[in-house]
Amino acid sequence: xxxSSYEDLRSRLLSRAITCEAVxxxxxxxxxxxxxxxxxxxxxxxxxxxxARALDRxxxxxxxxxxxxxxxxxxxxxxxxxxGRLTCxxxxxxxxxxxxxxxxxxxxxxxxxxFLGKTNMDEFAMxxxxxxxxxxxxxxxxxxxRVPGGSSGGSAAAVASxxxxxxxxxxxxxxxxxxxxxxxxxxxxxxxxxxxxxxLVAFASSxxxxxxxxxxxDDAALVLGVLAGNDGRDxxxxxxxxxxxxxxxxxxxxEGLKIGVPKEYFPESLNPDVxxxxxxxxxxxxxxxxxxxSITLPDSEYAIAAYxxxxxxxxxxxxxxxxxxxxxxxxxxxxxxxxxYVNSRTEGFGREVKRRIMLGTYVLSAGYYDTYYKKAQQVRxxxxxxxxxxxxxxxxxxxxxxxxxxFGIGDKTENPLEMYLADxxxxxxxxxxxPAVSVPxxxxxLNLPVGMHLICNFxxxxxxxxxxxxxxxxx
Ligand code: GLN
Numbered sequence: 001x002x003x004s005s006y007e008d009l010r011s012r013l014l015s016r017a018i019t020c021e022a023v024x025x026x027x028x029x030x031x032x033x034x035x036x037x038x039x040x041x042x043x044x045x046x047x048x049x050x051x052a053r054a055l056d057r058x059x060x061x062x063x064x065x066x067x068x069x070x071x072x073x074x075x076x077x078x079x080x081x082x083x084g085r086l087t088c089x090x091x092x093x094x095x096x097x098x099x100x101x102x103x104x105x106x107x108x109x110x111x112x113x114x115f116l117g118k119t120n121m122d123e124f125a126m127x128x129x130x131x132x133x134x135x136x137x138x139x140x141x142x143x144x145x146r147v148p149g150g151s152s153g154g155s156a157a158a159v160a161s162x163x164x165x166x167x168x169x170x171x172x173x174x175x176x177x178x179x180x181x182x183x184x185x186x187x188x189x190x191x192x193x194x195x196x197x198x199x200l201v202a203f204a205s206s207x208x209x210x211x212x213x214x215x216x217x218d219d220a221a222l223v224l225g226v227l228a229g230n231d232g233r234d235x236x237x238x239x240x241x242x243x244x245x246x247x248x249x250x251x252x253x254x255e256g257l258k259i260g261v262p263k264e265y266f267p268e269s270l271n272p273d274v275x276x277x278x279x280x281x282x283x284x285x286x287x288x289x290x291x292x293x294s295i296t297l298p299d300s301e302y303a304i305a306a307y308x309x310x311x312x313x314x315x316x317x318x319x320x321x322x323x324x325x326x327x328x329x330x331x332x333x334x335x336x337x338x339x340x341y342v343n344s345r346t347e348g349f350g351r352e353v354k355r356r357i358m359l360g361t362y363v364l365s366a367g368y369y370d371t372y373y374k375k376a377q378q379v380r381x382x383x384x385x386x387x388x389x390x391x392x393x394x395x396x397x398x399x400x401x402x403x404x405x406x407f408g409i410g411d412k413t414e415n416p417l418e419m420y421l422a423d424x425x426x427x428x429x430x431x432x433x434x435p436a437v438s439v440p441x442x443x444x445x446l447n448l449p450v451g452m453h454l455i456c457n458f459x460x461x462x463x464x465x466x467x468x469x470x471x472x473x474x475x
Contacts, residue, residue: 020052020070043117066112074164077118080199089133092348102199119154128422149179156183174426176211177438181401181451192433193238196231204311217469221245248462255289264300265399273444309376316360401451439468
């Protein structure tokens with residue numbers, strides 16, 4: 001029943017060798033047998049089957065199948081599906097039900113995708129290990145003592161464990177790419193504005209993007225093609241025309257490809273296995289006719305600092321709406337209005353979310369705004385210039401997705417700074433808003449997945465996925 005690609009599943013569905021219902025039943029059974037992995041927060045047992053049966057009827061009645069006909073998908077639990085629970089893996093939204101659909105969800109539905117359920121994540125997408133979930137950890141599918149990455153840890157584990165064919169995640173600083181790297185799958189964060197954020201619960205609005213987690217680049221491109229495009233409900237969604245990604249991917253040659261290799265992406269501290277595997281792949285590409293260009297991206301060491309100032313500032317403002325009055329959890333212990341706000345937030349938010357609200361409030365406060373927030377905005381601008389300049393000289397910038405392979409559960413929970421460093425290579429593309437992907441490189445000496453990270457210029461998703469596909473195919 002497992003298909004290695006959607007194309008394969010689709011041809012079996014359209015030739016009626018199998019039914020949508022049988023496929024969905026198979027996935028739901030698998031989800032049930034993997035319950036202890038905690039990958040899904042909510043499973044749509046009934047509605048998924050109902051939907052599958054409706055699709056089967058549509059086909060037998062001669063209806064035209066959509067582009068994603070019968071594709072079994074998982075949705076990160078910070079993306080709204082009308083009438084479904086939307087928790088953001090937070091106690092504060094534990095029983096909250098969405099009253100509308102995200103634009104991304106509507107577009108998938110219009111093309112006949114099937115939603116199996118909502119996946120576990122770090123609370124409000126803040127984290128790199130899925131350990132900040134109010135609903136518990138998710139083990140890495142390749143080593144249950146380790147983390148799957150975060151914050152889209154549930155989505156990555158679902159795809160890697162065969163509990164969904166494709167999953168949506170969200171990526172603010174690496175939350176699609178880093179877990180994809182940790183789970184041996186493809187994770188794409190498109191250009192900022194490529195996919196509507198309407199219905200994605202905001203963490204840091206000028207960084208947040210919905211992204212796609214899939215087993216291969218073709219599936220990712222297909223789903224991106226459905227999701228991409230302007231949306232009147234998101235003022236930051238782009239008017240840039242949507243490309244034919246499959247066609248663009250087919251035109252990317254390895255021969256003559258200029259791959260920028262920044263020395264800053266290979267620091268002394270880089271895990272030796274990760275370094276060896278990424279460099280090995282780069283040499284292979286060179287042997288196939290690509291040109292490796294040494295580049296330098298000065299000031300890369302400020303990426304993490306600038307990122308955590310800017311996203312905490314935005315988060316402190318975005319999360320103000322969770323006040324016990326308008327959404328979700330309300331404390332029962334409060335005696336007056338002020339205490340109701342304070343207690344609801346104190347009891348409803350987890351540790352990391354509170355840390356970020358405090359940090360963000362601090363960097364925006366009157367005395368510190370210029371020193372921290374304004375400075376970080378200036379750094380963001382410098383990064384944009386540097387990456388633009390670099391991509392005038394090369395087609396793509398390559399490096400590792402993460403400085404280390406999946407780490408042990410609990411290893412970094414007491415040291416937030418170390419946890420933040422997990423994003424050191426994914427954060428720059430988020431700061432500049434360029435598209436980036438993590439593509440699997442295989443397994444290290446401990447049999448843990450390692451990913452390679454690629455960044456292209458704005459709206460070059462087709463080219464980006466074309467290069468990624470070469471890398472994945474040559475494995
Ligand atoms: N790990 C990063 C953070 O905690 C990225 C999160 C994300 O991309 N949503 O901010």
